[in-house]
Amino acid sequence: MKEIRGDAKTIRELLSGNKYAIDYYQREYKWQTKQLQELLEDLAGKFFNDFEPSHERQAVKNYGHYFLGSIIISQKESKKFIIDGQQRLTTLSLLLIFLHNLQKTRLYQVKLNDLIFSERFSQKSFNLDVEERNACMESLFNNIPFDDTEQPESVKNIVARYADIQEYFPEDLTGDALPYFIDWLIENVHIVEITAYSDEDAYIIFETMNDRGLSLSPTDMLKGFLLANISDEAKKVQANQLWKKRVSELIELGKDEEADAIKTWLRSQYAQTIRERKKGAVPGDFDRISTEFHRWVRDHKPDIGLNKSADFVRFIERDFAFYSRQYLQLREASISLKPGLEEVFYNAQHGFTLQYPLLLAPLNADDDPGMINQKIRLVASFLDILLARRLWNFRTITYNTMQYAMFVVMRDIRGKAPTELVKILRQKLDAEPEVFASNERLLLHQQNYNAIYQFLARITDHIETQSGISSHYREYIAIGKNRYEVEHIWANKPQRHSDEFSSNADFYEYRNRIGGLLLLPKSFNASYGDLPYAEKLPHYYGHNLLAKSLNPQCYDHNPGFLAYKEHSGLTFQSHEEFKKSNLDARQKLYQKIAEEIWNPERLNRVVESYISEEVAG
Template sequence: MTTTLRASREIDGKGRTVRDLLAGRKYSIDYYQREYKWQRKHVAELLDDLIDKFRESHEEGNERSAVADYGHYFLGSIIISDKDGQKFIIDGQQRLTTLTLLLIFLHHRLTDPEQKGQIADLIFSQRFGKRSFNLDIPERTACMEALYRGEETADANGLESIVNISARYADLEDLFPDEFAGAALPYFVDWLVENVHLVEITAYSDGDAYTIFETMNDRGLSLTPADMLKGYLLANISDAEKRIRASRVWKERVQKMAELGKDEDADGIKSWLRSQYAESIRERKRGASPQDFDLIATEFHRWVRDHEDRLGLTASAEFARFIERDFAFYGRWYERLRRAGEVLTPGLEDIHFNAQHNFTLQYPVLLAPLEVDDDEGNALRKLRLVSAYLDILIHRRIWNWRAIDYSTMQYAMFLVMRDIRGKDTAELALLLRDRLDTEKETFGPNGRNDRFGLHGMNGPQLHRLLARMTDYVETRSGQAPRYAEYAQRGRQGYEIEHIWADHPERHKDEFDHASEFQEYRNRVGGLLLLPKSFNASYGDLPYGDKREHYAGQNLLARSLHERAYDHNPGFKRFVEQSGLPFRAHGEFKKSDLDARQVLYQKLAERIWSPDRLTGEAVS
């Protein structure tokens, strides 16, 4: 489609695939353009949408050629100002940057050299041995180069875009579902570059480009789904005084949720409606139709209108009640839960732990058993039960190499949410304990999870798991809690320390091959959590030299040394009472790592024990 405003060609609009848009083309941004600002939430939403659309068509066993007939996905429009052949992005920088990061991530995961080469062409071009990225923004080049080479990104020097680019790439590593990282990956990549479309609107002056941008965004008139739901509900309250009162309640709650961050008001409403009313979810098969859970996510204002009978919205008084009682109650608790997710809150610590794993599905599940007549104490008991259940489930899955991303977990969490809706504390504890007891994944050795440890994509998860273990050992030994400190990453934070330095030649007496050594070295029993500065100074030393330095670190590291067991009555009492097989290790051979692996496994069983649910119900 081409639109001509005057005699000369001034505005073009063309539909393009990702390949069409990026292959052999360069895009720049003007100096006054805003920084790259996308947050993890935006990346998660885009990835979920792409995966869900791909899943609608893909079936295991399909030929690669079948991808041509898979469903198509529209990623929106971008607006370009063409200045003498040089393309400047006016609108769409956030999506194109994220798309480039996704392509770099996929390039690293692909194994077929031909397909890797095709993807590389969408990321950069090369002339005379010099690489030039297709999204050509000079201050970002070093960062993009590092990501493409699989290296750690350099110091951002305070540049917001660089900080966000590095963080969003880490999010992609964390969020991309394992189920599509194997045999399905080449299909997904084909689909992404050939079946995902954007409309490229090109103007040949900045003035025209910005006019189009403002017209399409229409900032002054755009209504959000939350605005439309509010309008629908208030319009059905016939009494003017009650309508004003309900409007005041709505405004107050929405404002409180909006203070949490962008789109939090919509997320809070979705969590409330899903938790209390969703009865169905789209089947995970090709061609399945969206159901309650899915429709609430995309158009909750329409869903409420279409299901007013189920929601009891049959008279003016019920519409007022829906806002003043129900929305006020669940909106207030959503706000508290989100704040507990951000900051460790006494009594609600598990919510923070789950949030650190970016388990956003926890919020509707947490709200599900709450009832509007629950008092504070009863509501908190229910929240502690559900958050503990999720904490145990998440860490069991991590220990068993199972994904916890949104698309993998949403069906299971819908079932939990539906089953626990409105349950009292005793019923809730029994139901959740039964679910854990019937789960296949536990911490007990099963031939695979007894090798659990560090691999390419689970570093952040394992860091947090080690932070929990370290903090647990210390607090149970009478020391002050330090989880927030241990969970901190970066230059001033902590990082995973391998007890064995990366020198297979030091272990030839026990390992014939370097690959076998590396697999063993990465097992969780051979890992600690130590300050980044420690690793830089001592990480390469042999164990015998490092051991003395471990004696001055956290208690889990110190437990390798005899001094941890001297003049430390709190730790000795914890070891005796728990029965955990702590002991000092004068050397650290293969058998020593095996012993620490067993110790960590038993420690995990203790930290994430289902008995926590029984204890909470009794209390």
């Protein structure tokens, strides 16, 4: 083996003036929303341990450091080929591009260009230089939408993860803290770069670090601790078999799911404290369970009732078995629609991972299936309403923004019966300052495409099912060649509306309002998107009910829809033309439909339905 070098580098040292390549046989960029969220949460949490608004920028050099692991490089002539670590380097590149764009409007900016690309003879090349990704990276850097149709998996994931960064980047980092955070990220976050000078040596290092690194995971260590405290050998064997079976089922669902299930269970039932967002604040139960749940259980034995051998048996055979099973079912419901658990899926569509400890919090191991389902539906419905209201009012639902409030809800609803649960959840919704009527100007912008898409899918599906039409929600959110897209009723032609708008900016603001949007197949926009409204209108009649309701024909011989219009009192009307006043009318209509869908009375109906079923049974 030739010379091997290991250098601890800051992000600036790693990326400035260096070019990294990926061989064609390397695997795709595969990070998903979960990994991206965890990285943002970890970075923000570490940064806020030291940040104070009163600090000068120079104080950042004394902030704590963050270790992002190691990467393995094969050095070939002037190029560095990534053998291990492209997932992190790709994600870091996306984060730097996002931060570059985020600070564009600021008078003083932290220079990031040389960490993202280099330029020679007016030719730009990215420091993470992968040919098939360059067009996509260029579009993201220039803040231009990129169509990833027919693109490789890596490019699709890059586009999706950049959208995740836009959606989940902590709001409290976007203000005065931003330049401090950028300084900290590039100067205080470190990666160890391990360099070999042949592929063979690089892969030997990679295999040694991965295949032979048989260190126990936190899940293994927790199991070992619990089993070691069971004195009855037969019960120990039985508990071990149950543990292995359930962990196997969770791993089948996805990587790290067994650890996530345990964290979710312990947080939901036992976390009493959470770290405050201020300098020097110590981690609470909620935080420690996330990073070292095996140690937390050992340190809190008496608090969670682990005193004698029988307690440890119960902890595995009753509690772990029950909550891990419920977690598994909830995760499955978040991936595909399950009858009775639709709200779990809806919340997951927003990437809201905090829902899982909340959904488990009111459950007791001796609850019957009907009671479990009722409690889950109550909490999931509460979250569905809360998230919709926040998104409608341009408020973020990122992990860091919502973490403390959701911890308080989780703690307050722990183990509660349904009737008490309804009271608590209704009080929390009633205490929210904003409802749908608080924002009459909801519009599509760069950061809320997914939220607007989900609003349109839910609104369209709701009015159709209420009119007696089978649900097409799965079709509306499906991904693929025939996917749906947000369609602007007004084409991107401000000159057609110069009689009502004196400036292009005013036109675009109105054009993007939700009342001027529909959800239609991608092919429709390609064929008809630029046409004047009068020419689009006949084609709208051939699509979903929200689009169809613009056309006068929708109000003839359509008994299901007309009955729904009548009993709901919603002001549906056709529009022969679509001027500013017509868009205003649709904006109000969409708001009223949203108020009907996300009505807090849903919570009471869940309880009433359960009581009726119990009486009937």
